[in-house]
Amino acid sequence: MNTTISNNGLPKLPQANVSQGSSAQAGSGAPAGPADASASTAGGADKVNLTDSARALAEAARSGDASPIDTAKVERIRQSLASGTYQVNPERIADGMLSMEHQMAGTKPAAGGA
Template structure:
């Protein structure tokens, strides 16, 4: 997937501005509930933004660290059986570069 980064956001993404039309100054009391937006305000997400939100929800539900893999690598390091395969590392780096649109 390749995207060009430009200085202007795409027209499908619009900001509705601050909730209730007010911005609290820095250091202001923010303990009061936030007011709901006015009925005329709207926000439309692009398909890509919706996909990114779904991906974010999916990733936030997954554990950040695979504890079983950490234990496996730790045991292999302690026993001296951990092997580094430079060709496999290079292959995965090239795969990642392709996925990110580098070639």
């Protein structure tokens, strides 16, 4: 199974067929067909299940100004990437990965290491 990554870095998920007449208004450009009309009058209840990641993204979007994202830093990095002056520090990346591994495993890093 192949996973396609969207431009925001998150995996693209398969889109469910929307069975309500509002799908034509949502930008599909196609008029609602007979199947759409009968599905909207069938009275079936729709149900949505969100993953923990989706809940976290929704919460981050709701937080507004309290966002943990430093937008000034993001813009500085964006500009340095665009100009070709961004420098990668492989040691810092490795230290961060090892630290995350230790956090997930619930272990402490060895003395003198990450």
